[in-house]
Amino acid sequence: MSLKAGTKLEKVLAAGQFALTAEIGPPRGPDTEEVLKKAEILKGMADAYNVTDNQTAVVRMSSIAGSKLLLDAGLEPVAQMTCRDRNRIAMQSDLLGAAALGLKNILAISGDHQQAGASGKLKGHPGAKGVYDVDSIQLINIIKNMRDDGVQAGGDTLSAKPAFFIGAAWTPLGPPVEFRVLRLAKKVAAGADFIQTQAVYDIKAFGEQLKKAVDMGLTEKTAILPGIIVPRSAGMLRYMHNNVPGVVVPDELIARMKDAADPAAEGLKVTVELIEQVKELDGVKGVHLQAIEAEELLPDIIKQAGLSPRPEV
């Protein structure tokens, strides 16, 4: 079996095991304890942990630095890289730096626009100059060419080839919905080894989009990990349905959370059920689990979903 980067995530997938990734958002400061505290809670619970790149366009500790902290703490990171803040020169330089530090899983995404950011609570930097020199699909291809051919986007050769396992995002239910599977196909053609999706709550609608990907043979070429964000209240689900593009939450699920005596406990139950439902879908190779700013919820969910302990590979 020939591996591209030999990360734990890649090995779990290659062994045909159901993969599990989680997310650790870096702090808005240099405090390593924040990262290490989350690492302590989640260690051993997932195969790899995404470290976000200034998500919602709010300045945080860099993804690469956060990823290195995780690596040193014994967790395998997935360093996220957005196209918002860096041109192709800076991106490739950071990728070489990441590789030098031992970071091998990279998730290439467009990134939240600087004016869409800050979640309404923080100021962010809406006056920042967005870079978008390359888009996420071009970035995926740049990373692939660095890895496979040892060549930079401009054509110069690298002195050594970095080993990367390349991830991409997919919003299966965003409009124009008929194009979304083709966009996935482009990401796969560009070099995406694995895919983490926008949060999935509508299993039927997701299943229909996924089936198109299966029919096109895409799930043979890339590993799809549906995203699941732990719901904590009906209001949170309604907010996501109304305000987060590409997130579709069925009315019944919102009603169920609304009627629950203990919404937090119900949210855990819902998450476990969602994991079980996506696991049944043809073409799903794992799950990407997020509990935004509530990472402590994840261990129980992972255990209840029968996904602990993680496979040794």
Next chain:
Amino acid sequence: MITAEWKPIEEMVGYLRGHRKVLLIGCATCVAECAAGGEREVETLAPLLAMAMQNDGNPIEIVSATLERQCEPEFVASIAEQAAEAEAIVSVSCGIGMQLVADTYADTPLYPGVNTTSLSIREEPGLWTSRCAACGDCVLGLTFGLCPVARCAKSLMNGPCGGTRENGMCEINEDTPCIWRLIVERATARGQLESLVEVKPPKNWSNSPAGGPKRMLREDLRS
């Protein structure tokens, strides 16, 4: 057209403190079309600015003129007399016209009365929307005549990001359509959706403003 928008009057007041006689000049071309710097706007702005200066304790005399094209030397030359008598010039043309005025009357301070904002079309009365980013590497032939460089918030070249709203509008402005949604719709209507599947390589931005100042030379026109 090139669009422009008035700067806040307070900003203009800040520039003009200490000057007593000011020449306010408009342009009858693009900025007139976008209702920022044509004759009508100049005649509206002059008394507003005079009043604001009065209220600021710095009364000024404003002389106004609107040139046919503020980016053409012969028109700019026509205001030599007024320029010579003015202590400062405020221009409400685009940045191109402003700089020609500044170069022509280099001894007189030139202040901008507008911000030059875009290359847009008048979509409806009172509504202008971007059409071109002067990127120097036109892709309209690949995108069904709809520009993702100027009209996608992220200038994406390979399809829509995850930020398309349920109603097909852009995440960052609910009144701006996701241009990739429109490209996909037009491609679908022509039965050519497959043409969008090919991965477009990184763009060459060297012929755009990001590549540095433009110098376009046509030898055939110089002899």
